Amino acid sequence: MKHAIARWLSQAIAQIPDCGEDVRGLTAQLERTRDAAHGDFATNWALVAAPRAGRKPRELAEVLVRHLPAHPLVAAVTIAGPGFVNIRLEPDAYHQALRELLAAGERYGQIDFGQGQRVLLEFVSANPTGPLHVGHGRGAAYGASLANVLRTAGYRVECEYYINDAGRQMDILAASVWLRYLELCGETLTFPANGYRGDYLLPIAHDLLAQAGMTLRHPAAAVFAGLPPDEPDGGDRERYIDALVARTRELLGEAGYARVFNAGLDSILSDIRDDLAEFGVTYDRWYSERSLAMSGALEGTLQTLRESPHTEMRDGALWFRATAFGDEKDRVVVRENGAPTYFASDIAYHLDKYRRGFDRLIDIWGADHHGYVPRVKAALTALGEEADRLSVLLIQFAILYRGKEKVSMSTRAGEFVTLRELRAEVGNDAARFFYVLRSHEQHLDFDLELAKSQSADNPVYYVQYAHARVCSVFGQLAERGASFDAAAADLAQLTSPHETALLVALSRYPETIEAAARQCAPHHLAHYLRDLAQDFHAYYNAQTFLVPDAGLRNARLCLIAAARQVLRNGLGVLGVSAPERM
RNA sequence: GCGCCUGUAGCUCAACCGGACAGAGCAUCGGCCUUCUAAGCCGAGGGUUGCAGGUUCGAUUCCUGCCAGGCGCGCCA
The missing domain is CATH 3.30.1360.70 (Arginyl tRNA synthetase N-terminal domain)
Structure with missing residues (x-):
């Protein structure tokens, strides 16, 4: 319209x-x-x-x-x-729009704003060193909703999860898994200060023991002999854990180490995958950081960088002159010890994304990574790519509240930390909706009590209830032995203020999709749905739909059927269910 | 110290590329169920958009300077 x-x-x-x-x-x-x-x-x-x-x-x-x-x-x-x-x-403009809406059905709201452009959307990409927490949940809900918004707006979207399965953190995870395994074997040891201490490693160690038996066992004395002191003993936790990782590699050998490493990685990754799938968040591709090294893409990128005028050797390391492209500092890509940095992998990864022919790349990162944006863009510019094709959307933190009280996010307090626990407590629908209720660049106060409450205070139920109410009216109609005939509707009789308001609201849906897509802001849709539900509830309370006059009755049924359609379509985009009864 | 983000009603937040009188929800107060689900509706009060300037027909929005909060400033990821 x-x-x-x-x-x-x-x-x-x-x-x-x-x-x-x-x-x-x-x-x-x-x-x-x-x-x-x-x-x-x-x-x-x-x-x-x-x-x-x-x-x-x-x-x-x-x-x-x-x-x-x-x-x-x-x-x-x-x-x-x-x-x-x-x-x-003309009043009739809205009546025509209503007919078109009903004819379009679940396609209503699908627009050509994106003109079929290909978009690669990367989000969550949490390190597979532990289960997802509530912060990742926000990125997941936002990313998945944005993907749907963009698809509805006419983009061809692919979603990707970048698996940080290389690097030091993963080695620390492997060592942590092994120590838990050794404990199960009967070894007595002191767990490193910087190891992964979470309980989620225990079942992984159990499985490892069940499958590998004692073949990976080494005496604790051999594991810890000659290591530098750990932090509680006045040493350095970082140096200690690195030495422990080296020892783990040495004692297990390549095959044994890979076995322990993969036991941790595979288990945690499949947990993340299941968690996200249950949350309605699915990916077209899981992209492994290790695969960049194995395919030679990483080395190729490093070679290009070395040959370019934008890098230099300094103190034994290979530096990228990021300052020449507006970054605050120059950045190391290959360490003195010959190992590439995470930044090196990330350049190779983004280069690969560019070469896969997308019109636009979108990365969704936690706001704490914002300092990282200039260096990635700098590297891409240096390698001759248009940095503007990449948008990095930063998502602010979510803070949990239980009523007025802030929920501690520390593992130790035993309070809510994981996405899985959050979903179990408030449900997927409330979690998805609450996460996208605010602009992504705004801190989010997530009130668990409110998300769980089954009342008008809870915007999720408020919107879902509107949908269920329409379904209920049609149920009543059937019980009375009557039926709905859109062709018999006299739409010209839809003239009350409530009807006009609802007609206008329904016609605004495609614009809302466009605005949400243009601004990468699914919260516009969440707010729109709340407003639409409000218009419906007001109408419901003010007027009876099932009136004797067939022309008027069918017109009103057309109107609320359209409202139901838009509610269902919009909730679907946000990954929230549209129940038929509540 | 430098950089990025944020300051809007008591609270949590909207405000589409700079538009007309800054809007919702919660909370507070007062009403509405014999009637398609009260998980609902109707009404009332509540504002110097952090502060001070600037740009212009017009500023919550853009610019400058302050103030307050968050985050970042590793050969970690």
Whole structure:
């Protein structure tokens, strides 16, 4: 609907004589009016164009109005205020839109904004060193909802999870798994301060013991002999854990080490995968960091960097001159000891993404990684790629509350930490909805009590209840032995304020999808659905739908059937169920 | 110290590329179930958009400077 009006306007503007190209080329900004007295839509074209045309805004507005041809949907065009052009639609415009909505069904809201552009969306990508926590949950809900929003808006989206399965943290995990295994074998040992201490390693160690038996066992004395002191003994926890990792490798040999390493990785990764799948978050591809090394992509990238004028050897390490591309500091890509940094893998990974032919790359990162953005973009620029094709969306932290009380996020307190626990307590629907209720760049206060409450306070139930209520009305209709006949509906009778409000709200759905896609902001959709539910509930309380007059009854049923459709479509995009009864 | 983000009603947050009178929910107060689900509805009060300037027809939005909070500043990932 908005599209049609916008096209009509820009065509008229292009026809206006006595204006420069720059003025005619200005696309009209078309907005919904805030105040019904201003009609349905308003454009500020005359105000924006006036300075460039060297004419007064109101005068320009008059010229525009004179050049607007008649339009079947438009009832009146008026000039108001400093030079707004207000457009009032024919009531029938909304009735037509309602018919189109019902005909489109689950496709209603699918628009061509993205024009089939290919987008690669990478999100969560948490290190597979432990279960996902509530912070990852927000990234998961946001990423999955954004993927759906973009798909609905006409993009071809692929979702990807980058598995950080290389590097020091994974070695520490492997060593931690092995120590737990040794404990099960009967060895007595002191767990390292910097090891992974979580209980989730215990079943992994158990499985390892069940499958490998004692073949990986070494006496604790041999494991710890000659290691530097750990932190509790006045030593350095980092140096200690690195020595322990080296010892683990040495004693287990390549095959044994790989076995322990993979036991940890596979188990944790499949847990993450299941957790996300249960949360309605699925990926087209799980991309392994290790595969970059194995395929030679990493070495290839390093070679290109070495040969480029943008790196230099300094203190035995290979440095990338990031400062030449606007970063604060130069960055190491290959350490003095010959090992590539995480940054090196990340350059290779992003380069690979670019080469896979996407029009646009989107990375969703935790806000604590924001300092990392300039160096990645710098590296891509240095390697001749357009850094602008990559958008890094930073997602702020979620803070859990139980009522007024902040929930401690520390593992030790035994409070909520994992996404799995959160889902178990509040349910997937509430979790998905709450996570995307706020703008991603805003800190999120997540109230567990509210998310669980089955009341009007809870926006999830509020929206779902609207859907269930429509279903219930149709149930009643069937019980009374009547049926719904859209063709018999006399839509012209939908004239009450509640009906008008609902009609307008329904017509706004495609625009909401567009706004959410343009701004990568699924929260617009969540807010829209709440507003739509509100319009429906108000209507429900004010008027009876199942009236004797068949024309009116079917018209009202058309309207609420449309509301149900949009609620279902919108909730689907957010990954929230639309129950038929509650 | 430097860099990025955020300051909007008592609380949590919206405000589409700079638009018309800054909007919701919660909380507070007052009403509505013999009637399609009260997990609902109706009404009321509540604001110097952190502060001070600037840009212009117009600023919550853009610019500058302060103040407050968060995050980041590793040959970690």
